[in-house]
Amino acid sequence: MSDPDSDSVIDALTRAATVHFSHRQDDSPMWGSGFFVAPGWVLTCAHVLAPHLKGDPAMTFRLCGSEVNDGEPLDARLASWLLDGEPRAEQRVPVEQDLALVRLVDEGVEHESVWLTDRTDYPGGRGIVQGYRPEDDPVRQVRRAVRWKAGARINGFDDDYGMRFRPEAEFPKGGSGSPVLDAHSGAVVGILKSRRSGRDGGMAIAATALRRFGPAYQTLMAAHDRWHGQSPKVTGHNWIERQHQLPGAGVHTSGDQWSPRDRREALALLSGVHPPAAIRPVVELAKKARGGVAAPPGQLLPRIWRDGHGLLYEAGQPVAAIAALHYLQLVVEYERSRGGDPVALADWVARRLQDVPRIVHTVVTQATLPPGLVHQRTADGQDRIVVRYPRPGDGSAVVIVELEPVCDARPARFYWRIRVDDGQDVNEPLHEEQTGDGVPPEQIVQRLRGPLEEVFASVDSPGAPAPLEVALPVDHFDTAVHRWQLTEMARLHHPAYVGVRRMVVLRDLARRGKPDAVWQRRWEGTLTAEVLTGARTPPQRQVPRPRHFEEMPASTVPVLCRPAGSGVGRRAIGMALQAGHGIALWHTDGHPDLSCTEFCEEMQQGAAQLLAQSAGAIELPDRLRRIRDDISGSRNSRHWAEGVAMLYDDPSRPLPADDSGPVDSP
Template structure:
């Protein structure tokens, strides 16, 4: 073991703590944790859950080398504190010290790629008489779910080490957190440090404090500094992006306003790489630091400096530029001996989509066209009824299409029996709500498509809300927040000619009228096939049963890709009610505002936003659902295996 390694291990030990009740010296050990920023401890949520599930305000103690302080839970990722176990992706908790106490902080990797290979597992285990620190060799030899790491079986993890850090000696960074050891076996599981990003705004706060603290080049009691020990013998070469460069760059980025959304970070990182994509899937990008972590392949300083220059240009365009960051980029560029290549980091311009809107324009009333193939990202939720289940249950799948390639599965229903309709919002709160939040751009929330069979078209998806508490100026319901459309699950896969022909005819037009569906008299499929292309079917009755369902199926079979209908009750037999005529008249007036078919989803969103804000004259549209089924981007094809109700 090298002297440098020994000194780094001393810093890891100094930053590692154990958690215990607020009582006396001999209180039992709950588990381990480690300092990630001044006053902030990261630990495993299951370490705290037995003691805080009933009351999250309970005080406890954090104890380590030179630290013995009261603390309380700041936030955890657990969605069901009383559930049978804590899922791997939710097993993180952030703890806040009460008062100020000097201590060491680990260096957290900014890379989202999950580690594999050798590292060190650190934590405390019970006495007697007191808890003892332990560091053991460990090997990551597998992955689980989105953020899980598998620790090789021949590693002996002591009870009490849960919540401790996984340290990579090769990079000098903490890359994960110990979740658990295996029952009656060696080895265990861990959570990749990138799962911290799921804390959202709290993550931004903590990581800014982390980078500022390290940027001040703190020196430990032993006289060591974390980053200097990472440096190695070539740390001052101008053509190498060194740990010291990274420390200074991230500290300067931490002083800027955070990015407005994740797609902004994605676009800037991609432009820094001259349009080339990084390997693997794109992780959550909550901070400018996260974008920096995408640039390591090739590790050319000019790529990093180009990224920093673009970030500074983005901030400057919004009146928040940093002279310190700009000056540092210029000075660092002088160290690079490749003068002919300096233009890569000097001559940068923001992409048009990242320029701020003109003064006096508000994004809330700009009509955003619905994206066609290759025109922007779309999230799709497929709700597939479980065959034979009574009452109805759904298996769900979430797909993401970034607009640059084929859609990919983001997450699939892990349940065995599917979800009842009243369980869907809770089940989708984290996987779907988190994905939507991560892909929203400032002023341009990502569209959501919900694929359902026609029998379930009256599912009031536009009334769903994932946030229990919404900001006063933020419409909380999905239909008021984003372009939300329904799609026919029966059409997944390849489109037929009727569907394509009618779509092409509609998108070529600039004038649209409503077509009352079903027409008076018998429900005859002929009228649906011969309806003029500029006419959009409108129904004042639900589409999921009775006459409305028959009419909707005729419309789908005749190639109609767009329709509006009222999901509320309607007499099955007899004439329409007076309010039906009012609805059709209001829809007709609404359709006159369209300049193109692609405006329809966002125009309806504006009306729903008016309803959310209780503006007069808008409530007529509250029960309206919209079918917008673009055959150029059909829903992903059905799996070959039949989905049956479980026995």
């Protein structure tokens, strides 16, 4: 079914971004459709790819579009999908799992990309869907992919991510993965999932389901917004200029109104700001920008700054410029409070304020953070800026030490290697010792001093020492790494203990290689939790059981007042890891055999306070480092955190798989 009322230019731009997939062999039948959302990134349904990539998700396949690369096919690979576990034959994929991201092998290919909505609420009404379908070619006697287009009306919703079409819509076989365009706003709001068997109508996946990709969502949308921010602004042959002419753009005849051009500039600049540490800052800043009024109910929680801008709509129309500029200025203040300096965003807001009434100028320039987001100050009035832990793609480096026990060595001895995760990938070992008898535990620090000093000198930034991650087996989790003295004679202003100067966390060496779905799912929930809490592990007068850890909410962190390398603590931490926990706290210095002491209560209370004060998991390692700094200054050997270790195991930065197998002592 065609739609004569659709915008011809936006239709053409959508068509130019749409592709189909197939095996690399010539004349192989198409699998389904997809579309470009950012340079080199294609979005489709997971069920389009799953039957063909089953058993080999890394397989290279073919991607082709009539207006991409002059119609010539391109090689592509699966980057990520939301499927929970390995796909099964004839498996019906749930809506919330039916998305996949594909990457071009050749990243230098130029192509169109759709404009993805930033709105958090569901659109309704008229939509345009176009993609590819298979058709018999009688001349070549093969099935070829041909373009198709249909109008559809969104008239219902299923749970958080499903959008239903009215029955008169006709969708062909092969259309799954096609973009669903909202004709009202000129933005892609969904991905066609399925047609109804033997009948008209079907279902689409809301674009908001992209948020389930976790950190990859931030990376993808930043690339999307940067690309559109650099697109032509005068010719009219781009998404934003055409959106100006559609009803969803609102009225934008004066400077105190917010236009699609403003939105494009704002989102492109927000893509260059460090992502928020948690959901709460986005919610709170958007709420304050809306005059203290929360967004309408029923909307999904925002994950990134872009999503906060998407909360600034009323009945599908953009709010006035005062709310949007106020929100952007609050983001500037939030980033500055964390030691950042978003100059480009701040300068653009200042220039845009020249076009607004004085009352708007006053509200924006006097913007202050909500009380709950204001950083604490020390007794001397200095800001306590909490450094967020590095995340993939943010350009920050992490130094990783892997300690591998030599098989059957008694007493224990270790092989070791040092790597750097530069924010893009984990590099090959810079230093290692993988032969011979290994190193006894008491000599590890001495053996690592020289190599670590060299590596830290190459990656530390002024005033920002790189974090240290030590990956070792669970049986050795009581190694008090934070007490390592990497300098025999430290300068007075450089503490000798590594855990005082830089963030130090532990990782599970057994989690090398591809992360499992349980670990990834819990980590994503922990990372986005607004408030973190601690759970006494195991509960008092109980033995640890797997269900204790499986039933914990993602916002809950196991806290052990006993060692994790043996006995009850070893069983507890093992169950926590099996249940997917990526963060845990434990006391490395021993525990009475029979029952807890007053110190155990003090530790539980201290850990609870540490978790409650953190604006998300990403702040925890530096907040613990600051406590260690305080302990070092006060020389309080009885402090609850003096012997505390932290597991901080991020599945989005997995340790490289060990393909060498067990290492035997000669």
